[in-house]
Amino acid sequence: MKVxxxxxxxxxxxxxxxxxxxxxxxxxxxxxxxxxxAPTGIEIFNTDVRKRPAEDVFRSHxxxxxxxxxxxxxxxxxxxxRYRINLGGTRAVLxxxxxxxxxxxxxxxxxxxxxxxxxxxxxxTEAEPPLAGTTFxxxxxxxxxxxxxxxxLWRFPDLRTAVLRLVYTLGPSHRGxxxxxxAGPRVPMVMGFDPLYHFMxxxxxxxxxxxxLKHRLNGVFNVAGPPPVPLSTLIEATGRKALPLPEFILxxxxxxxxxxxxxxxxxxxxxxxxxxxxxxxxxxxxxTPAFDEVRVMDGFRWS
Amino acid sequence: MWQRLIDDEVRARLxxxxxxxxxxxxxxxxxxxxxxxxxxxxxxHVYRRYFSVxxxxxxxxxxxxxxxxxxNHSGGLPVDASMVIASLFFECEPPRHAHGxxxxxxxxxxxxxxxxxxxxxxxxxxxxxxxxxxDDRMVMVFPEGARGTGKLYRDRYKLVRFGTGFMRIALQTGxxxxxxxxxxxxxxxxxxxHAKTLARMLGTxxxxxxxxxxxxxxxxxxxxxxxxxxxxxxxGTEPDEVIEGYVDQVRVVVxxxxxxxxxxxxxxxxxx
Numbered sequence: 001m002k003v004x005x006x007x008x009x010x011x012x013x014x015x016x017x018x019x020x021x022x023x024x025x026x027x028x029x030x031x032x033x034x035x036x037x038a039p040t041g042i043e044i045f046n047t048d049v050r051k052r053p054a055e056d057v058f059r060s061h062x063x064x065x066x067x068x069x070x071x072x073x074x075x076x077x078x079x080x081x082r083y084r085i086n087l088g089g090t091r092a093v094l095x096x097x098x099x100x101x102x103x104x105x106x107x108x109x110x111x112x113x114x115x116x117x118x119x120x121x122x123x124x125t126e127a128e129p130p131l132a133g134t135t136f137x138x139x140x141x142x143x144x145x146x147x148x149x150x151x152x153l154w155r156f157p158d159l160r161t162a163v164l165r166l167v168y169t170l171g172p173s174h175r176g177x178x179x180x181x182x183a184g185p186r187v188p189m190v191m192g193f194d195p196l197y198h199f200m201x202x203x204x205x206x207x208x209x210x211x212x213l214k215h216r217l218n219g220v221f222n223v224a225g226p227p228p229v230p231l232s233t234l235i236e237a238t239g240r241k242a243l244p245l246p247e248f249i250l251x252x253x254x255x256x257x258x259x260x261x262x263x264x265x266x267x268x269x270x271x272x273x274x275x276x277x278x279x280x281x282x283x284x285x286x287x288t289p290a291f292d293e294v295r296v297m298d299g300f301r302w303s
Numbered sequence: 304m305w306q307r308l309i310d311d312e313v314r315a316r317l318x319x320x321x322x323x324x325x326x327x328x329x330x331x332x333x334x335x336x337x338x339x340x341x342x343x344x345x346x347x348h349v350y351r352r353y354f355s356v357x358x359x360x361x362x363x364x365x366x367x368x369x370x371x372x373x374x375n376h377s378g379g380l381p382v383d384a385s386m387v388i389a390s391l392f393f394e395c396e397p398p399r400h401a402h403g404x405x406x407x408x409x410x411x412x413x414x415x416x417x418x419x420x421x422x423x424x425x426x427x428x429x430x431x432x433x434x435x436x437x438d439d440r441m442v443m444v445f446p447e448g449a450r451g452t453g454k455l456y457r458d459r460y461k462l463v464r465f466g467t468g469f470m471r472i473a474l475q476t477g478x479x480x481x482x483x484x485x486x487x488x489x490x491x492x493x494x495x496x497h498a499k500t501l502a503r504m505l506g507t508x509x510x511x512x513x514x515x516x517x518x519x520x521x522x523x524x525x526x527x528x529x530x531x532x533x534x535x536x537x538x539g540t541e542p543d544e545v546i547e548g549y550v551d552q553v554r555v556v557v558x559x560x561x562x563x564x565x566x567x568x569x570x571x572x573x574x575x
Binding site: 193 | 325326327329330331332333335407410412413414415416420421425426430431434
């Protein structure tokens with residue numbers, strides 16, 4: 001099988017590429033970022049998924065399956081830029097899949113689109129509406145991209161489409177939203193709140209994406225690893241020190257004194273949990289995480 | 304430090320609790336063994352000494368599996384919920400942990416929301432009740448809702464309208480309904496007035512004002528009466544009139560348990 005991975009320069013995407021390559025499939029990659037030491041046999045095209053050269057890759061190589069991972073989740077990019085990449089890029093990829101005969105596309109999204117709210121159910125199923133657009137407006141582009149990817153299920157019925165909503169990933173690469181939040185020795189908390197955090201090992205996340213491809217999933221699926229743990233436990237188990245601050249003071253400290261920068265809207269994520277029910281994915285793929293919560297946190301701490 | 308506060312009986316009972324704690328003493332809902340230990344240690348004193356709760360009919364509580372524990376709400380502060388939780392933990396063999404359905408406003412209160420979460424007392428949403436029951440746990444509901452806690456002393460032990468949501472959930476999940484009556488809570492905190500402005504400022508549905516002004520329950524002996532589990536036919540998609548009929552049956556049983564509890568108290572007092 002010939003598989004095209006967009007955003008192949010990212011840490012998780014590289015692990016997915018390696019697994020597919022090692023399974024004997026042909027792997028192509030598109031990314032603006034280089035992957036200098038990519039294994040022989042993985043062909044990289046340094047271009048933007050929204051540009052014509054990327055469409056040429058679809059046209060000339062005709063991949064049978066596409067894993068779309070070219071989305072931006074960090075907040076250092078401007079909001080307009082995030083919209084262009086996340087929504088414009090997703091549109092381009094889906095259109096190319098449809099126009100150039102791909103049979104299956106896997107969109108790798110985030111569980112944070114459900115949004116953190118005090119009156120939401122603890123375990124979010126795929127049927128839950130994504131609230132992040134209102135609770136955390138900076139995530140509106142990811143919500144839009146997720147819903148747009150889901151629209152391929154009815155717009156392109158011949159194209160099998162899997163929309164995955166992955167929980168945070170942690171692992172030895174120390175990359176990703178949660179890893180950045182935990183990067184420093186002190187981690188801020190909103191005083192009086194200790195929400196559950198749902199995460200999985202990055203190796204398990206890569207395995208789950210490959211399983212979605214292997215089982216040719218069609219539909220929207222939450223993807224999770226072990227059960228969630230309270231933020232205070234996560235901070236302590238990863239060798240950091242919690243710094244609980246009153247909610248009205250906390251924004252003044254973010255991005256200073258060694259604390260991570262967080263957009264103002266993200267404070268809800270320090271107060272309320274975003275936890276997902278991933279049973280349908282496990283039932284469809286027989287996925288079981290190899291790393292429990294203790295090993296994930298230990299692995300992150302000591303790597 | 305916390306672990307030193309937990310008494311030996313509670314520690315032993317926690318070991319027998321049917322909750323899958325991980326190495327950190329946490330279950331998939333974020334319930335913490337340490338928090339439970341501190342909570343039950345404190346609650347045990349309140350249950351046995353402060354309110355001197357007498358529990359009748361504990362043999363009706365299923366030893367395993369799902370059940371919806373349904374009863375009357377006392378006016379003022381809902382001490383009934385914590386006493387029901389205490390009775391299921393301290394009187395059942397093996398002990399059982401009940402999950403309460405908490406008012407939504409409580410999730411926005413610092414510290415309190417965090418403690419509720421660590422004790423498995425989640426926001427009152429049907430999704431939570433269904434999930435707990437499907438995991439074969441016990442869920443405690445007060446179908447009178449905030450209307451029940453809003454009762455004044457002059458309306459004590461008069462049941463207000465029962466919501467019907469609990470019955471659809473019981474049918475959907477195939478759970479028995481375990482009826483109970485809590486007697487004594489109305490006298491422990493006799494509410495004669497609601498301070499509405501104060502309640503609005505605190506973001507709570509009510510702020511009870513007793514004759515002695517400070518809304519703290521007095522150490523009044525309470526009674527908790529459990530009735531036999533009730534099962535109903537259906538899958539939760541029945542028309543309203545069918546569901547309302549089932550709910551009325553539960554309401555009648557709860558009212559009967561209240562009367563039996565109050566009569567027993569009168570007899571006891573007459574003997575004394």
